[in-house]
Amino acid sequence: MALDLNGRVAIVTGAGGGLGREHALLLAKLGALIVVNDLGGDVRGEGGSATAAQRVADEIVAAGGQAIANGASVTDFVQVQKMVTETVERWGRVDILVNNAGILRDKSFAKMDLADFRLVVDVHLMGAVNCSKAVWDLMRAQNYGRIVMTTSSSGLYGNFGQSNYSAAKLALVGLMQTLALEGAKNNIRVNCLAPTAGTRMLEGLMPADQLAALHPSAVAPGVAALVGDDAPTRMILCAGAGSFEAAHITLTQGIHLGTGEDVARQLSERLAEVADRSDETVPGSGWEQGARELQKAGFSPAKPE
Structure with missing residues (x-):
């Protein structure tokens, strides 16, 4: 069966570059109307600019798709609610939410400042909570919804120097498990994607040729498979360098x-x-x-x- 997202409305957070950009471009290519959300900060979550999100939205429009840029911070529920309201005013509904926004504040646990721990949890976990909550009643009312949480092998299996990131990423799996159960009767399917990709978050952590092999575009098909009409629910899909696996607890x-x-x-x-x-x-x-x-x-x- 062909994967057709024609007319579906999708919000992709952290879509100004890297994985989010590739997710947005592919979903648009498959027919979805895209809200390109990105605060425009750096990999540490510092700064902010609407330029990145607008550039991706322009790219989608230039390719014949429909997209709008949005600069809401996923950590601010009021801003997220406003983003969802504006999306509904423009396109009437929200069918797909891809919770992709994230930052890094890597240090060993012994050296990590608790403020950096809280901030990473706030962006990854509470950012996904805020966005999911903002669309939840809407999806329940329309009896249709597809939500993707971005987890990580760091959360599933651990990585040195990433206690904050790992904790937030595995928490998203728990959130997915329960939302999938609660959303089932309203045809809301919730899944996790664990990407391995050569984004700016990995720059300096591995050789250039390996980064090239892990291009974010190789992960985007995973998101597409998790948001279609026939999408699974409660799946933890790992993706990287053209390979796909399912993780299980x-x-x-x-x-x-x-x-x-x-x-x-x-x-x-x-x-x-x-x-x-x-x-x-x-x-x-x-x-x-x-x-x-x-x-x-x-x-x-x-x-x-």
Whole structure:
């Protein structure tokens, strides 16, 4: 089935360059009407200019698409609400939200200032929360919505010097998991994209030839696949250099030890059995994981209505 976004209205944050720009260009090529959002700051989130967003919007229009530039800060809910209101006034709806805006403040945890930790969490996590909240009721009312959170391998697996970034990025996976469950009845599908791309965030961290192989345009098809009519939901899609993988938060079969006084010692001696990944599963929800533990203890838990 052809991927057709003709007439769909998409907001892409952090779209003034890098990954966001490529996302916006591809979605526009597929027929979507694009709000190119970018505060215009540097990789550390400092400064601001509407030039970057306008340049991408002009690029889309020059190619025959429709786009408008927006300079709202994703950390400011009032500005985000205004962006959504202006989008609806212009095009009548919002079908797609790509939460891509982000900054870096890398340092080892020992050397990191807590202000830098908070700022990175505020931009990545609360920025996505603000934008998702601003479109949520609208998507529920129209019984259609596609939201993409930008997570990272740093969040999924860790990276030295990125405790703030990693914490924010894995938090987005948790946000995705619950919003996907809550939005299901209204055809709102929520997914995560974990990109590996040679953006300015990686400049100086790897050789130039590897950066070239990791061009952001190789990641953009991942976003397109997550926002179409037939998009999945609750998927963590990894993408980079033309390769795509799915990451999962799995659960091992584990062991049941009961609640006796000697459980701590038994557990410490049998942790290898607990960690055995044979026949691991992916629970459908946090409730399912807890229910499984109760079942092992001999109960038959009923799912809350």
